[in-house]
Amino acid sequence: FHNVAIYDTTNKSLILGDTAEYYNSLNATIVKSNSMILLPQKNDTLQIKADNMIVEENCILAFPKVLIYKKEILGKCDSLSYKTIDSSIELFKKPILWFNDMQISADSIVMYTKKNNLEKILFFPNPLIIQPTDTEFFNQIKGKEIIVSIKNDKINVMSISGNSKSIYVLKEEKHTEILGINITESYGMRLNFIENKINKITYTNQPISK
Numbered sequence: 021f022h023n024v025a026i027y028d029t030t031n032k033s034l035i036l037g038d039t040a041e042y043y044n045s046l047n048a049t050i051v052k053s054n055s056m057i058l059l060p061q062k063n064d065t066l067q068i069k070a071d072n073m074i075v076e077e078n079c080i081l082a083f084p085k086v087l088i089y090k091k092e093i094l095g096k097c098d099s100l101s102y103k104t105i106d107s108s109i110e111l112f113k114k115p116i117l118w119f120n121d122m123q124i125s126a127d128s129i130v131m132y133t134k135k136n137n138l139e140k141i142l143f144f145p146n147p148l149i150i151q152p153t154d155t156e157f158f159n160q161i162k163g164k165e166i167i168v169s170i171k172n173d174k175i176n177v178m179s180i181s182g183n184s185k186s187i188y189v190l191k192e193e194k195h196t197e198i199l200g201i202n203i204t205e206s207y208g209m210r211l212n213f214i215e216n217k218i219n220k221i222t223y224t225n226q227p228i229s230k
Contacts, residue, residue, distance in 0.1 A: 022038065022039055023038065024036065024037045024038070024039065024040040024051055026040075026049070026051070026075060028104065030104065031059070031104055031107060031136070032059075032060050032136065033057055033058065033059050033060075033104070034057070034058040035051060035055070035056070035057050035058075035073065035075060035080070036051075036054075036055070036056045036058070037051035037052060037053060037054060037055040037056070037073065038052065038053035038054050039051070039052045039053060040052065046076075047076065047077065048074055048075060048076045049074075049075040050072065050073070050074050050075075051072065051073040051074075051075060052071075052072050053071065053072070054069075055069070055070050055071065055072055055073040055082065056068065056069050056070075057073070057080060057082070057102065059102075059133075059136070060136055061090070061133075061136055061137055061138065061173075062136065062137045063091060063172070063173055064090060064091040064173070065090075066088070066089075066090045066133075066138070067088070067089040067090070068082055068086065068087075068088055068100065068102070068109075069086070069087045069088075069089070070082035070083055070084065070085060070086045070087070070099075070100070071083065071084055071085055072084075078103060078104050078105045079101055079102065079103050079104065079105075080101070080102040080104065081099070081100070081101050081102075082099065082100040082101075082102070083098065083099035083100070084098050084099060085098070086098065086099060086100045086111070088100075088111075088117070090138070090173070091173050092119060092120070092173045092174055092216060093117060093118070093119060093138075093173070094117070094118040095111065095115065095116060095117040095118065095129075096115070096116055097111040097112060097113055097114060097115035097116070097129070098112060098113030098114060099111075099112045099113055100112065107132075107133040107134070107136075108130055108131065108132050108133070109130070109131040109133070110128065110129070110130045110131075111128065111129040111130075111131075112128065115128065115129040117129060117141070119174075119175055119216050120216050120217075121151060121152055122149060122150075122151045122216070123149070123150045123151070124143055124147065124148070124149050124150075124166065124168075125143075125147070125148050125150075126143035126144055126145065126146055126147040126148070126166070127144070127145050127146050128143075128144060128145070129141065129142070129143055130142040130144075138170045138173065139169075139170060140167060140168060140169050140170060141167070141168040141170065142165070142166075142167055142168075143165065143166040143167075143168070144164070144165045144166070145164060145165065146162075146164075147162060147163060147164075147165065147166040147180075148160065148161075148162045149161040149162070149166070153189045157189045157201075158189075159186075159187065159188050159189060160186070160187045161180060161184065161185070161186045161187075161209075161211075162180075162184065162185050163180040163181055163182050163183060163184035163185070163208070163209075164181060164182025164183060165180070165181050165182055166178060166179070166180050166181075167179045167181075174213065174215065174216050175213040175216050176212075176213060177210065177211070177212055177213070178210070178211040178213065179208070179209075179210050179211075180208055180209045180210075180211070181207070181208040181224075182207070182208065183205070183207065184205070184206050184207065184208050184209045185203070185204070185205050185206075186202075186203070186204045186209070186221075187201060187202070187203050188201070188202045188204075189201060190202050202229060202230075203229065203230040204223075204227045204228070204229045204230075205227065205228045205229075205230075206223040206224060206225055206226075206227040206228070207224050207225050208223070208224035208225075209221055209222065209223050209224065209227075210222045210223075210224070
């Protein structure tokens with residue numbers, strides 16, 4: 021088949037591609053070249069692009085060179101699985117998501133949707149947050165696991181557990197001169213956001229600052 025369009029009436033997703041072949045023995049369709057999944061959301065559409073996709077009964081596999089586009093969110097990885105039975109999306113092999121200028125990576129990233137809306141994202145293990153400053157340095161936060169709660173396509177709350185550690189660049193307000201580096205360690209921390217920017221940080225225990 022050429023110029024393929026596969027529509028899933030259950031979750032209202034649309035799969036596009038240049039060509040497709042159906043394999044009866046596998047009960048699967050392989051969509052090749054310029055493959056794309058369009059997942060309608062409340063305020064926009066989540067787009068997943070890859071070279072190829074394997075469409076099975078309850079799962080779609082995308083590989084390689086996967087790119088993810090959504091309002092306020094960009095992402096990339098080598099391969100991805102979309103489980104239509106629970107609408108979860110798992111990213112594999114050096115996955116990264118960007119929220120404006122904030123970059124979050126981990127060994128595995130799972131995006132959970134509910135009623136066609138992105139609800140939360142799990143980063144595990146070895147998650148790392150990197151955010152540039154207006155200097156040559158970067159603010160960093162890491163832990164064993166990060167759970168991001170999404171509200172209206174923006175980060176609402178970020179929970180970091182398991183020996184969390186933050187490294188922040190200290191500088192004078194309205195100046196780029198660096199005063200020092202603050203390193204804070206805690207078992208866990210909670211970050212509240214406004215417009216995808218950190219508004220408040222609380223710790224699950226007494227933090228240790230260096």
